[in-house]
């Protein structure tokens with residue numbers, strides 16, 4: 550058991566082996582115990598030792614959204630130590646198993662120290678998680694330029710805000726109708742203006758709402774372009 554009730558509540562909302570649950574419990578505990586990084590998420594964050602992770606309740610929501618939409622191809626912008634990635638990989642692996650098909654999480658991290666820690670955490674979680682993750686190291690504006698799956702079902706934006714729209718524009722052409730974009734901290738972070746105007750423009754085919762999680766969690770669905 551963890552000292553943080555929100556962690557146990559989140560773990561109760563997901564399907565995972567005791568091994569994965571323990572890794573998640575440990576990582577969330579470390580993340581919630583870290584001194585908040587006040588510099589924001591920058592191009593070079595200066596926070597190489599920090600998780601800057603998605604809150605447990607947001608991880609639970611993301612996992613459940615992925616399960617409900619049966620998402621199998623996911624892109625994560627901003628992986629850090631790989632905590633949120635574990636939720637994505639669990640859901641994708643479970644969805645793929647139900648369909649008797651494959652699935653993949655494309656994780657992205659430009660700090661090699663962080664990428665190495667993420668790999669350790671996924672190894673500790675085991676094959677249930679590790680087998681579904683492809684980590685692309687380097688600047689995601691380059692690493693996501695090619696070799697995306699034909700279909701992307703879900704994009705998690707947990708990244709320096711000026712990178713949110715460039716990421717979406719790389720991934721959008723692969724989104725099928727019903728695909729989702731979730732972006733963290735949209736009410737708190739100034740820099741999301743471009744992303745919000747893009748999502749709001751009917752020409753781009755999205756509908757969105759902001760769920761009242763800490764800092765605001767944007768949930769957008771690609772509904773496709775209106776047929777006149």
Ligand SMILES: C[S@@+](CC[C@H](N)C(=O)[O-])C[C@H]1O[C@@H](n2cnc3c(N)ncnc32)[C@H](O)[C@@H]1O
Pocket residue numbers: 590591592594600601602603626627628629630631632633634657658659660663687688689690707708709712
């Ligand atoms: C908020 S953290 C991600 C936290 C993670 N989603 C979680 O919940 O555990 C954002 C990460 O994006 C990385 N990042 C920043 N700029 C990047 C870029 N251009 N390409 C890839 N990763 C980048 C940072 O190094 C940082 O680790």
